[in-house]
Amino acid sequence: MTEKDIIVAENLTKEYNGKTAVNGINFRVRARECFGFLGPNGAGKTTTVNMIYCFSPVTAGRLTVLGLDVREHPREIKSRLGVVPQENNLDPDLRVLQNLLVYASYFRIPAAVARERAMELLAFFDLDDRTQEKVDRLSGGMKRRLTIARALINNPALVILDEPTTGLDPQARHLVWQRLRRLKERGVTLVLTTHYLEEAGQLCDRLVIMDRGEILEEGGPGELLAKHIGREVVEVGGSDTGNRIGANPGQNGPAMASGRDEKATALPARTIEARNEKHQPPSDWETLVLSRVNHLLRGHLMVGDNLFLFPRESGQELLQALQAQPVHFFHLLLRPATLEDVFLKLTGRGLTA
Structure with missing residues (x-):
């Protein structure tokens, strides 16, 4: 691992009930880049990111995140990551601002700091006029932006996004892309899974193409086309x-x-x-x-x-x-x-x- 490698996977393998979901893959994610996993459902993309953020244990191989082994330091890794799951899991009983403040409490962020950070994030995602809105009254695009904002409340250096724009209309999708580009400009490392071809081409500095649990190819979008x-x-x-x-x-x-x-x-x-x-x-x-x-x-x-x-x-x-x-x-x-x-x-x- 070099100083620029924020994630390193070596012969990474995941099995479920004797079936191989991820089959001995190797990849490295560099700091400050957007790295993508492109492939259809069942390719192993979500399973791979589940291992990265320590949600699913590694069956075999080696995986380090932020210089830490996922088997030995799962709690510390989780505390330093931002995770955007494939499905929005916001609390419908809480208002927009409350969703961020409650989530901040899990990281023991002081209340004043959490509120300041939450308001900055809501403004960044064009939700600062919705702070007292109930979540179930938001559009799909707004909910997705709020979910991403919540993942940033602990000021992570690495954000993992699982299918970040699935189900969004084109306008909402492009607004999310715009904000993700700005995050990368601020030095945040992004790792995303997607089956949207333009999404991979628009956002990713490098990507791997996965199918049936294996990596078929790796490189930048332009490099792969050439x-x-x-x-x-x-x-x-x-x-x-x-x-x-x-x-x-x-x-x-x-x-x-x-x-x-x-x-x-x-x-x-x-x-x-x-x-x-x-x-x-x-x-x-x-x-x-x-x-x-x-x-x-x-x-x-x-x-x-x-x-x-x-x-x-x-x-x-x-x-x-x-x-x-x-x-x-x-x-x-x-x-x-x-x-x-x-x-x-x-x-x-x-x-x-």
Whole structure:
């Protein structure tokens, strides 16, 4: 561990009733960064953060938080963390300010200090005009901001957020993101789990992509895109084979220049089996397309009836080459690459988010 490593996991493993939920993972979280765990439900994200904040014991491996071993110093670690659970667990019988003051008492923070700190946090999260409001009268976004504010009452150096914006509308989600960025600017280390692709891309300096209890890849969002996909993706949507093969060049509709809106995009909501060289044989139209434009590709992936093409250099050049082929497509789409493309390439499928 270096002075900059605030969390170190070595061969970290968690088992429940003989089933492995986290399988020997390794990662390090640096001070003052936002580190993310990206993956669908069941990937092991929440189980991992539960071990970090000493809620769930480690089965095997080593885990240190703030330089302390979680097995030997759980109480001290908990006292120095802020934790935002996946579900808001505010006290509905208390008013907004009271929720923070009662929570502060658990850390034995003096009353005057707690009140001053609580008012600062409520102002920071735009809740200072709601101090006497009952919690059950708040909107979902307000409740989430209050839950995060409560997690900061003990002035932690490390804050863990489990799916911080799940269930929020886009406006509320972006307001939470804005406040989290400001926290990081103040020197707070953030660790979050998410299945929202834009959330990971917007907030995380580095992240790990998890699936089935294992880490598939680690790096910054831009680094992962550059390594696995590139800057752009061309989506090719096919139709029935008779309409695809032998159509006149130029019959393809105009390509969309802008990418799919990734705001609040989660990992696909149902299992999608992907086909590439290691899976079932390609269709005639897929074979034809790949044979004609292969020299322009750094890779490709087949998902359902959609062919995802990763250009070596220019997406526009690849698009024009496709439009000139004697194949009729349902659609052609040139768009920016996203972390979803990385996940699909690594796993060959999408899982329920």
